[in-house]
Amino acid sequence: MKRLRFNQQEIVFAVFAVLFLAFSIFLRGFLTPENMLTLLQNVAVLGILGLAMAIVVIGRGIDISLIAALAVPPGLVLQMVQNGHSLPASLLTAVLLTIAFGLVNGWLIAYAEVPSLFATLATGLLLAGLGQAALFQLDVVQWSDGMKGFERLGQGTILGIPTSIVMFAIACVVVAFLLRQTRWGAYIYAIGDNPYAARVTGIPSRPIIVLQYVVAALIGCFAGLVMAASVNSMPTRVFNSTLIYDVILVVVLGGIGLSGGRGGVLNVIIGTLLIGTMLNGMTIMDISYAGQNLVKGVVLLLAVITDSFLNPRNEETAQQGDI
């Protein structure tokens, strides 16, 4: 006899369905085409960030510095164009900055063996501080004429679908391909499953860990460009917001175990949908910012507890200070 068991993916999807249904019935103005579009647009950036986080979490790490990668390099693009540089040159500079940032993260974690939580906490602060102190003239970097045309990355529609959602979809396809179809993806899962076995097997663990953080930073930068394009500016103070908690919420709630080696793009999509619905519903209900944080906190706590029940960390291969 087969025992009736749901995996986390199915549970979260069921919660999402129930929540969506309840909001549709009880919440006036929820199930309208306009609101659905807003909902999806709002979560697109969150979803892209979730993909970046998913890559490192599957590799048994965490990247707290994602929001810095979201804010600073795209902010630099806007600032440089404002200062009269050409758009391609600015983009190239930003991408190089992002890669360098990812390399620093990866080197600290893979070679200097600093726990990912602390390494990225520090580097994120550093990059954000660098941006605010040396790169940007104002907290909100404004759109300028030289950026003309670039706003299409976040505004308008492609074949009737809002562009930001298309961008999320593209990022999903790229990350899914990387994780499921390439050798590197297989290595990331292996390292997350058992880093010691990965090492002994002869997997080049350290270069792959560096790769994870570089790719995560690049995806974070991409999310920032989409975000900047959709609001025609880069509010660099986003670094001080609680956005990183939402990203972790998406990943954990979606069912990517923090113990590594599990989950994939589908989990990010499910997590994003659930969080998007929740946030949108709370906004329509006019719950205050503080109240929303309270709800998010409780949900994150529940998700983390459920995660450690469903995916207990293997004590023998866990190390102190890792996440």
Added chain:
Amino acid sequence: MSDTVLSLRKATKLYAGVPAIEGVDFDLRRGEIHALVGENGAGKSTLTKVMAGVVTLTSGSMTVDGSDVAPRTPLEARNLGIAMVFQENSLVPTMTVAQNLFLGQEKFYNRLRGIYIAAQQFLQSLNFDVTPTATVSGLGAAKKQMVEIARAVLHKAKVIIFDEPTASLTPEEKKYFFDLVRDLKKRGVSIVFISHALEEALLLADRITVLRDGKHVITDDAAKFDRAAIVQAMVGRDLSNTLYGARKASVRPAGARVLTVQNLKMAPMVKNNSLSVFAGQITGVFGLVGAGRTETFKIVSGVLKRDFFHGGEILLHDKPVRYRVPAPAVKAGIAYVTEDRKVEGFFETASIARNIYLGLLSKFPGGRMMLSRRETNTVGKSWIQRLKVRAIGDEAKVVELSGGNQQKVVIAKSLVQEPELIIFDEPTRGVDVGAIVEIHELINQLADEGKAVVVISSYLPEIMALSDRILVSRQGKVVEEFSALEATEEKIMYAAIH
């Protein structure tokens, strides 16, 4: 009997149905020094753990001073007057000596000065030269042991059990320790100690008990033993009765020299180790726990981290090599099959086929940027068949398999890399009987194919059954080499014991 302080009758302890000790009778007299000796896995540790309340008996009885007891925790044993000094000592490194002494006995408010004075007086009464205000982490191994002993005496222990007390001591410290133990004996304390060093047992103990395969072999006055008699009692097993089959009638000749290790050093486990491994034969490496066998071969295969490497030379096909991570060693044709498959053996969330495919990918990444589902399946299937891995299906997760099948997957993951030098570290630990035979067949087959095979094992029958050439390791280096034809269990054990 009044002069027996502690006794065990028909003591049996099962771990997951497997007996660690079986029907052991043991008596400890008041004020005697009693040595426990035996091979790895003979049940010495389990026996002492039962006395110290760390594990409870499955069946059998234990009496202290004539009354039946069954301590379930170390605290209960301590209240009965039994204290154990573990190999890894149980002191809090960041606290001072005095704080450690009174740990667990603190009052609600402790005046540090009061504790220090009490500790000072107590240590002086024992003639222990330890400063009570010193932090434990700064003490040497011998002083730490003194603190442990002092704590046991402070708790009014009648019985003090030592697990390998001299393993980490220098010769002078050892002498001091012996004096200490004799002094404790004069105070009427009974001492049990486990030792791999037979000379010490002969020198220090009043009586010696020998265990073998979880059973009691002999207990007698130390004066009636000599080294040879103890070794005989330790290994006196009839080989035809073991699972491993009889020893070989002929040995494979040595092929080309594949690996040479010269004067390898790594503190504290490997001391000036030199050895060679040849193609087309099985080199068995025997030694007791702590002989530096695993460490030596982990350095060879790049598994141990670079900062532990202190000197010496490793030659692969007569070319000097030094691998700081396993990846280049794997590329060079070295495979290390770990002794601890759960920690560094397999990927538990991945299927059997994926585990094996990962091994293939990391050795031969060329042209495999994309994963191939078909290749995963064919590679997985062929190895599952070849190694007779028994699973519900190829997609079964490794974590759901039995120990023997897990081990086969770990081996397959290495063999798919087509190594020339294969190092098996305790290849049949925690493996069921049927799988042991199959794994041994496989190891023999590899040597027949001309591969250089190393088998590290702490179990003599396994070494005897597999090896063409036997290296005996002791205290960080290979001390003796035998051809399988001339080796006997006694000779090997004699060389392995210090």
